[in-house]
Amino acid sequence: ETGVTQSPTHLIKTRGQQVTLRCSSQSGHNTVSWYQQALGQGPQFIFQYYREEENGRGNFPPRFSGLQFPNYSSELNVNALELDDSALYLCASSRGGGPETQYFGPGTRLLVL
Amino acid sequence: QKEVEQNSGPLSVPEGAIASLNCTYSDRGSQSFFWYRQYSGKSPELIMFIYSNGDKEDGRFTAQLNKASQYVSLLIRDSQPSDSATYLCAVGRDNYGQNFVFGPGTRLSVLP
Numbered sequence: 293e294t295g296v297t298q299s300p301t302h303l304i305k306t307r308g309q310q311v312t313l314r315c316s317s318q319s320g321h322n323t324v325s326w327y328q329q330a331l332g333q334g335p336q337f338i339f340q341y342y343r344e345e346e347n348g349r350g351n352f353p354p355r356f357s358g359l360q361f362p363n364y365s366s367e368l369n370v371n372a373l374e375l376d377d378s379a380l381y382l383c384a385s386s387r388g389g390g391p392e393t394q395y396f397g398p399g400t401r402l403l404v405l
Numbered sequence: 406q407k408e409v410e411q412n413s414g415p416l417s418v419p420e421g422a423i424a425s426l427n428c429t430y431s432d433r434g435s436q437s438f439f440w441y442r443q444y445s446g447k448s449p450e451l452i453m454f455i456y457s458n459g460d461k462e463d464g465r466f467t468a469q470l471n472k473a474s475q476y477v478s479l480l481i482r483d484s485q486p487s488d489s490a491t492y493l494c495a496v497g498r499d500n501y502g503q504n505f506v507f508g509p510g511t512r513l514s515v516l517p
Binding site: 294325327333334335336337340347348349350380382384389390391392393394395396397398399 | 409435436437439441447448449450451454493495496497498499500503504505506507508509510
């Protein structure tokens with residue numbers, strides 16, 4: 293157990309809908325990174341939040357947005373869902389905004405129909 | 406060239422053998438190197454990390470780093486069927502855009 297929690301665990305949505313995924317970081321960690329992992333692939337970086345500010349973003353469209361709260365928990369929002377958004381969404385927390393060890397939550401599996 | 410590459414799998418080894426997993430990276434400024442294990446349908450779990458050239462051992466696992474060759478490996482001694490999983494190599498660097506980059510993973514099967 294890493295102490296990183298995510299909700300919900302599973303979600304089914306239809307094309308065009310919007311979804312919000314949530315993550316609580318490990319105690320003492322101020323950084324949260326979000327990843328998308330399609331079946332059979334490595335995690336793809338979406339963005340990172342460090343002390344409530346975006347600290348980097350991967351090659352994802354603006355309909356992927358995020359937020360970090362003062363307690364360092366975080367949300368990932370995806371608008372206008374597409375079929376290709378079906379994936380495992382992983383949240384990882386770390387102690388700082390640099391190349392620190394990241395600890396993963398259990399993930400949220402999203403299916404878009 | 407992808408930023409982090411791993412030997413394509415699946416890799417099959419008999420129980421008790423040594424499994425060797427390889428990873429190369431393109432950014433010479435990379436500072437930290439991680440191996441994660443991911444069971445099917447689960448999230449990645451950290452096995453070990455290494456920062457300095459050379460070997461680092463933790464139980465049955467040994468990570469090896471060669472920064473000059475931009476190469477990092479993971480050896481699993483006395484492989485067990487429970488080691489069957491996908492192994493992800495990740496590289497950490499000081500980069501605003503993305504400071505943690507994963508490889509595609511290598512699937513390992515340990516045959517009883």
